[in-house]
Amino acid sequence: MDRDKIIEGSGLSYHYTIYDDEGKPAAEQAALDGVDLHVEKGQFIAILGHNGSGKSTLARHLNALLTPDEGTLYVNGYDTRDAQYLLKIRQSAGMVFQNPDNQIIGSVVEEDVGFGPENMGLPTKMIWERVEKALKAVGMWKRRGDSPARLSGGQKQRVAIAGVIAMRPRCIVLDEPTAMLDPGGRKEVLQTIRELNEKEKITIILITHYMEEVTSADQVFVMDHGKIVMSGSPRQIFSKVEELQSYRMDVPQATLLAWKLKQRGLNLPDGILSVEELVDALNQL
Amino acid sequence: MLREITLGQYYPGTSILHRLDPRVKLTGTLVFIVSLFAFSSVSSYLAATAALIVMIVISEVPPGFMLRGLRTIFLLMLITALFNMFLTPGDPIVKVWKLQITREGVEMAIHMAFRLSYLIIGSSIMTLTTTPNQLTDGLETGLHWMNRIHVPVHEIAMMMSIALRFIPILMEETNRIMSAQISRGADFESGGPIRKAKSLIPLLIPLFVSAFRRANDLALAMEARGYHGGDGRTKMKPLIYKKRDRVAYLIIAGYAIVMFLMWKYGKIKLPFLP
C-alpha cells in the first residue's frame, strides 16, 4: 500500500438490483464498472459526469456507505469491506451531500457540528474545541447559536462542511454540494472548499456537473456509464470540447469561445480556462 | 415564512426557570400533575394556586401566553363539566325532564375544570421555558434507567428531536406542493367531505414521497457522520445539576410533602356548597 495515497480503488464494480412488480429481482444495472481511482493526500480532485453516470455511487463507496461488489477500495489504508474499520473510514473521509436541508441533524448550528464528534465518543471539552475550530474554518462561528432554518443554502452547506471537519477527516467527499444553490451560495461553498484544501491540506473530492467549479482542481475525472472515461488536468480535459459534449458535459463559455475560434483557424492555445486567459491569448495574436 | 415562526410553545428568556435543568422541570411538572388529582380541600387549591402564580411570575413569561393554552381546550372543559354535572349520581338540586343536576355533580364539575386548567397552565410553564431540544435531552437523560428494561430511550429521543427539526420544513413543503397543484387546477376547498378527502391525494402522495426521500437522505447523512446509535456516544451539552437545580428539587419535595399532608388530614368540604 502506498503511504501517500488516501484513496486506492482498483477495479471497482457495483450493481443495483432492479425489482419487478412482485418484488423479485428482475435485472442488474451496473452503476460502477471497473473503476480505478487513486488519490494522493492533499490533492483537489474533481469528478464530473451527467446525472446517472455513477459519480454519486462512487462517492458513497468512499465513505463505505456502499461497498464494491468487485474490486478493492482502501481509504486511508482501511479496506472498506472490513466492518471493523467502518467508524475509522467515516472519520477519515467525511461526506457532504447535495440537499442542505436533509443533512443537518441538529436544531442549532453548533449542535449539528457537534454531532460527528459526539458519535466518535469524544470528551465534551474536546467536542467544543473542535466545533469552534470547524465553525471558524468555514466562517460560521458567529451563527453558532442560530437555527439552521434561518440560514441561506450556502450557509447551510458550510455548516454541513463544518460538521465534517469537526471529525478531523483526511479527506472530504462532496457530492454535488452546490447543485441546489444560487450562484452566490455556490461561490461561498467553493471558496470554503478551496481554503480547506490550501490551508488545512485536506484532500478534496468534489463531485459536480458545473464545469466552472473544477478549473482549480489538480486532477479531473469524467464518468459515463459507470466508467471513468477521461482523466487529466483541467487544461487537458477542457481542450477536448467535443468529447466532453458527447458525455453530456459542457465547458465554460470562455473555453467554448476559444475552441470555436481555434476551429476557425485562429492560433490560440489549447484548453483555455478563463476569461483572462482568453483575452491575453487574443491580445498576443 | 413558516420557518420564521418558532415551533412549539417556547418563549425565549433567561429567567431562573429557563435556566433550570430540564429534568428538574419535568419532575416538577409531574409532581404538580399528580398533586392535582389529590386535591380535595380548599387549602390544597390555595397552595397549588400560590405555586402556579409564583412560577408564572418568576418565569417572566407574560401571563397572556400562559392563558392562551386554555383557550384551545375551553370546549373540552365545557363538555367535561356538563357531563359531570348531569351524570354524577347524588342529591338532585335541579331536575329537568329526565336530566338532573346533583350537588355531587356540580362539585365534580368544578373540580374537573380546576384540574384541567391547572394542568394546562402547569405544563405550559414547562414548555414555555424549555426548548424542544432541552426537553428531549431531559427525557433522554432522565429516563436513561429505562434502557435496562429495554426501552430504546436514546433512539426515541433522537426521533423526537429530528421530528421537531423537520416539522417546519415539511410545513413549508406542504404549502409549496399545494400551490403547485392549485396551479394545475386542483381544488382543495369545494365539494362534500368525500370529494374534499379525495382532493387531498395530489397533496398527500407527493408529501409522503418527499418525507421518505428526506428520511432516507438524513439516514445516509447520519451514517456518514459515524452515527451508530446511543452506545459509546458522548454529549456536547451534557446535563449537569447545578446548585439551583438542587434547590429546586428541595422546593418540589417540600410542595409534594405539603400536598400529601393536606390530602391525608385536611379533608375540608368546599364551603360554598351546603
Place this chain on the structure above:
Amino acid sequence: MELRLEHVGHIYNPGTTYERRALDDVCMTIGNGEFIGLIGHTGSGKSTLVQHLNGLLLPSEGKIYADGEDISAEGYPLRKLRFRVGLVFQYPEYQLFESDVLKDISFGPKNQGLNPEEAIQRAREAMRSVGLDESYETRSPFELSGGQKRRAAIAGILAMNPEILVLDEPTAGMDPGGRTEILQLLKKLQEERGITILLVSHSMEDVADYTDRIIVMEEGKILWDEKPSKIFSRIKELEKISLAAPQVSYVMAALHESGWDVDPSVTTIDQAADEIEAQVRKRQAAAGHAAAQVE
C-alpha cells in the same frame, strides 16, 4: 393573452412582527409570444412576482389585468386564469402523484373540465412535445430518471394548453445535457406554438442565449426591463446587485477596453466568435498590407 401589472406591491403577513415587503411598485406587461428572462438574486422578489401571475397570490397594492380584466375583482374566475397562465414551480417533479405518467399529466386537463378522452388526448400531445414517447405512458412517474421526471412535470402544465408559461428555474440541479434539452424545448414551444415564456433563472448564460427580453429584479422592484444586449452591457451595475453577465460579455468588454474594435454588447458565443474573427482577419490583412509596403 396579455397580463398587465400596474404598480403591484405585495406585503407578507401585514400587521404582524413578520411583516415583510416582497414587491414594490412593479409595472410590466407580458404576453406577446416573447421569450422573457427574469433574473435577480435570491430574495429579490422573483418567486413572489411569479406567484402573482396566475393569481396564487393577489397584490396587496396595485392591480393585475388579464386581458383587461382585474384579477382581484370579486367573482373573477381565478381557476380559469391558472389554466391560461401555466406556472411550473422549482423542482416540479415533487408534485407528481399518479400511478402512471399519462394519468398524472392529464390531471390538469381533467380539472379544466375536459372529458376523460379529451384529457388523455391533451396529455399525449404534451408528452410528445416534451419528448416522452408512448412507452412512458403506463410507467410510474416515480421510477423515471430525474430528467424524465422533470419533463413529465412540465408536460403536466403544458397539457392545460396555457398561453403564458412561467417557469421558476426549470433546470435547477440538472446536468448540462438535461439543461439544454429543457431550454430547447421551451424555445420550440415559443417559436412553434406562440406561447409566451417567462423563464426565472440564475444562469446568465441561459438567459443570454434564449431570451429576447430580460427583467431584472432587486429588492422587490423592477430595476431594468430591456433587451439582453442592453442588460449585459451593465456589468459593473449587475455585480453590485450580486448578479453577473455571461462570460462572453466579460470577454468582449475586456477586448473592447484593450482597443479592439468589437461590439461589447454581444451576448452569445456565435456572435462573439464572428466579431472576433472579423477583427483578427482585418488586423492580419492590415499587417500583411503593412508588411507588403515595407517590402
